[in-house]
Amino acid sequence: MDVVNTIPTSIILLYGRPGSGKGTLAQGKVGEGYAHLSLGDYFRDEVAKKTPIGERYQFEILNHKPLPTELIHNVVKEKLEAHAQNGIILDGFPRHSVDIEFFDQLVREKGWGNRVLAVYLKVDRQVAEDRIKFRVTCEVCHQIYNLRLPHLGLCCGKELKPRLDAEAKGRQDDFEGKVALSLQHYKACLLEIDGNAPPDECLLQFNQQATKIFFK
Numbered sequence: 260m261d262v263v264n265t266i267p268t269s270i271i272l273l274y275g276r277p278g279s280g281k282g283t284l285a286q287g288k289v290g291e292g293y294a295h296l297s298l299g300d301y302f303r304d305e306v307a308k309k310t311p312i313g314e315r316y317q318f319e320i321l322n323h324k325p326l327p328t329e330l331i332h333n334v335v336k337e338k339l340e341a342h343a344q345n346g347i348i349l350d351g352f353p354r355h356s357v358d359i360e361f362f363d364q365l366v367r368e369k370g371w372g373n374r375v376l377a378v379y380l381k382v383d384r385q386v387a388e389d390r391i392k393f394r395v396t397c398e399v400c401h402q403i404y405n406l407r408l409p410h411l412g413l414c415c416g417k418e419l420k421p422r423l424d425a426e427a428k429g430r431q432d433d434f435e436g437k438v439a440l441s442l443q444h445y446k447a448c449l450l451e452i453d454g455n456a457p458p459d460e461c462l463l464q465f466n467q468q469a470t471k472i473f474f475k
Contacts, residue, residue, distance in 0.1 A: 269469070270339065270371055271348040274441060275380030276434040278387030279454045280461060284380060285348045287462040294342035297350035298331060332361050343371060354441050376469060377445035379438075380461065382454030 271288070275281045285295045302320045305313035312330070319326055335352060353362045366372050442449060450468045452461050 269346055269374045269376050270343055270366070271346070272352065272375065272377040272441070272445060273348050273350050273380070274354075274378065274438050275454055276382060276384065276387050278390040279380040279382040280390070280458060281350055281380055283458045284378075284452075284461050284465065285350060287458065288346070288348055288465075291346075293346040293348055294338065295348045295350065296335070296338045296352075298334065298352060301334060302326065328357060331358070335362070336365060339365065339369075339371075343369070343374075354437055356440065359441065359444055375445070375448055377441070377449045378465060379442055379449060379451050380454035381451055386455050 271293070273281050273285060282297070285293075285297075289295050302313070302316070306317050306320050307313070313320070316326055316330075318324065335349065339347060339349075353359045366375060450465065452464045452468070454461060456464065
């Protein structure tokens with residue numbers, strides 16, 4: 260049986276500490292037809308394209324400062340309405356209580372409640388930190404790779420440069436506190452994936468566990 264084709268298209272709430280492999284797992288699902296929204300990548304792209312949003316909030320975006328809640332919610336709503344039918348991954352969203360309330364209300368209004376999956380990529384902190392050391396990013400298309408892992412796809416072909424995660428340690432330190440609320444709130448639809456495993460095994464774990472949830 261084709262495991263992937265038995266899973267209804269879903270809204271995936273993807274959680275994991277920096278270096279857990281969220282981006283790699285997301286790219287695997289993108290290869291199956293899913294959209295992927297990482298708010299950090301989205302807003303950095305707005306800056307690179309010099310859009311009105313990017314120009315207005317350039318300082319906040321490039322310095323990891325908070326953005327207006329309404330702006331974030333508008334982006335999430337727009338992407339959900341455009342891609343929920345065919346499947347979408349929300350990378351690290353929602354985490355705060357105001358975001359959870361917004362997301363849950365939108366899901367109720369749209370009748371998407373039976374299609375939401377929360378996924379926690381659980382990985383040892385040392386493994387995550389080792390992975391971060393070998394991250395590179397494409398300066399043009401912003402695709403992120405780990406030099407120690409096989410690439411799931413090719414970017415636009417430009418030069419890959421080291422990805423500087425200056426705030427990685429701080430984000431590792433406060434990660435568990437930041438996601439505890441979300442993991443508890445969505446525990447009824449939560450999948451826990453062994454993020455220490457290679458990328459292809461993580462993707463297989465997801466597809467197998469999702470099948471059990473949808474068809475239990």
